Amino acid sequence: MIQIRTTLLPAAALALALLLAIAPACPAASKTAPKVVPRAVTQAPPHTTPRTASMWEPVIRRLVQGGLDAVWVAKVFARSEMSYDAEPMGRKLRELHRSLKGGVTVRKIQEGLFALGLSAETPDGKYGPAVRAAIESFQQSHGLPVNGLPNQDVVDALEAALVRAGKASPHPTVWTHGRVHAGVLTPTRLMEAREFHLAHFGTLQAMEQAYGVPGEMATAILTVETRHGRILGRDRAVVILASMALDGDPDRAALFFAKTKLTPTELHWLRETARIRGDWAFEELAALLRWCRAAGKDPFSFPSSPYGAVGWPQFMPSNIEKFGADGDGDGKVDLFVPEDAIHSIGRYFKGWGWQGKMDLGRRQQVVWRYNRSETYVNTVLGVAEHVARELRPEAIPPRSGRPAVVNNAPALQAALGAEQGANRRIELLPGNYVTAGRPLVLRGLQHVTLVGRGEVVLPGLHLERCQDVFLENITLRPARGATAAVTISGSSQITLQHVRMRGASTAGMLADGSATIRLVQCLVEGVQGPAVSAARSSGVLLARSVIRGVQGPAVLQGRSVDRLQVEACLLRENAASWLVDVDAVSREVSLVGCQLVDNAIPALQPGAGGVRAADNTVSGTPVAGMK
Template sequence: MQFCCHGAWRAGTGCLRGGPALGLGREKAMKRYAFALALVLVSGWLAAAHGGVDAGWQPLMDRLAADGLDRAFVERVFAGAGVDYEPSIMARKVDAMVRKQFEPRPAPTKKTLEASNYRQFLTPASIEAGVRYIRENRAAFDRAQREFGPPPELICAFLMVETKLGTYLGDQDALSVLASLARASGLGQIAPYMKTLRGDAERSAYADWAAKDRSEWGFRELAALLRYAKAKGQGPGTIPGSIYGAIGICQFMPSNALRFGVDGDNDGVLDLFTPTDAIVSVASYLRGHGWVPGMTSEQRDKVVYAYNHSELYVLAVTTVAERLKARLGG
């Protein structure tokens, strides 16, 4: 999944799901569930009072229309797709940002990689599956390399790590995820769901900034998703996605689908859920983020990092690519 830059933040400028966290007191747990229940009840009441659309969506719908999307289209989407508001999505996102800001981890090693969930992609069976995928889609990989530069083994490594070569496309509704991120515009809406604040003022200030920043990001991605779906002729509410709204075999954020997506099979439709379009689009994205022939491994790693801002992810993708290349005889 691609991540946008989180931006700059300084303290004082003002600028993964389930039950309560371990150690949370009974009273706090009850308050948390009471708060969540209240949100559900209020949302249900508002939806009933406004013809099936939660009135809490109205400011967001107005922004989408002001951004150039057809208002009637936006209203149909929110009325008919069953868009659910879930503040815990933003809480999970901000928790991850707080951990990265205040609890930095050491640079990953091969040992770290072997102990991580990424190890599933390093097994002989996984590498063989990747080799078969390259051979089965050789024309698409050849076009991707010819037009944009990245080699088949690197493109395939992304698709393996992102969606297991398209066999797992996410179990979330991308529309509801991105709409929830866009709507949750501050700490007040997500604090009951967060696990990293620890009553710390600096963490809370950062979390509030992060929520506002990611809300703006979520809005941009939501608008892009609606445009992508409309161009594809697909209902936005039927597009599966990741926990933060990435879509397709290549797990592009919607804005990257619009910017770097390529109709690889020339059928007139950009469909990132088809292998050819996904393969060529990954190559397009990598070139757009600095890929050039003959680059050093350090330069390559910077390009891979642009796809997902995680050093462990970079190590996973490049290691898988190296093993694919060796197996292919390159």
């Protein structure tokens, strides 16, 4: 059995002795963190497996020396869930060892050394004594740690040296091979990306204003990494990283190759690589525990990737410390919350050089910093391009009047009631515009634009006798039992773009006696009645929008309607008797090019009806009468 001599700091030793006996729990799990369903743990040979918490002493000692609270750390390592897992380090070392015998990284290093005249060997991708010696010589002359390892630091330094020697372009290279992860760029996954983008448009815009990173880039990262929080892994980062930190000991690492005959060069590689990987895992573990302490999170309460990346954007813990952002303003960084995840991605990209509109090469290089895979980069940029193209917003109409900027409900009402209220633009800064629980009433407005700058929340809207009003980027959360998130009566030429109607109102949008009402790229979610209800109205259009979680007799309703059109919309997880319920006198009611996913809606309409349905797709329960 391997004996690793350790001496705990007095505080840690005392804490551990006490906690091994009582093993109290860590803080309660975060309300936002998903339940962890751990995979089966792969155990190393018996003589390498820690039997008690005391086997973690080398890791615990370093954590306490680094400034973490001894008692709290001891509690973490005394938990029954802290079960050593040999798989992460063993898998990584075996994977890297295979790459020594014909890998891309070794070949790239050989080619660079050959081009600089530092090696006479023909590049073959195989790591041996001559390659090790050439790497060590290069490392020594370029101020790198001299270990002879064929790693990314050497690749980066060689690329810089080639540029200085005039043997490579100093400008970012644009790769155009087009390889992508085909499983991501599917109609279903791209539909999910558009849905997420519309549902979180306010937060995405606020992130863009804060960091200069387009919102579609955050949407794309979350689409590729975790499907917007749907797939978060089955491992526990704290166990993974602690186990790898322990296995950074060269003698422990050698046991992974007990049945493999290693050359002296390979043995040197193994010892150095294990030490470096172990130190990396330890630093990530320390960052993880500091984050958990700061955020009040139980380290065992959330899942991770096989190497310890966590949250919707799959950040390594050290990147949470560097780039984590509090997007929802609660004083904590929680990457299992979409607002924090979105802002953290923006901060990460800005930190790696994203600046406004960049050419393709520079965009590729920044995304490369997120994941060093050309296929990954192409996939992310492909999703972003799709979202930007398919959800290109309509231009906000210009107004000739003096614009106003407001940050609360009284200021907004004053701006609306001002003498110059007509023909003007009012910009709403982020915030919750509380109006005593009642909807904001817009009465008699003409040629007015209301634009939310970030996440703007109103308790509902009521437009009465208005003409040419444009609403952009506003979230409506009406009180329970309210008639509708937005009511439009006796009005014309009303456009809602990027308006999110959420809550328990009895309808999303209710139009009565109005004409030319357009809902573009809107979201209607969770209402207890029709998403759109129109009576004695004409020219009602719902386009490129999302309707989800609606419950009631019908998702769409019309009474004496002339032209009710639904185009290119996504309807997901709604429950109703009919999709559309219109009376006999309504004309030109159509549902075209829409996607219906996992709805509980047995029929398109009651009876024969007069609804035209064309070019729609249905996934899940069929809807009778749909085409």
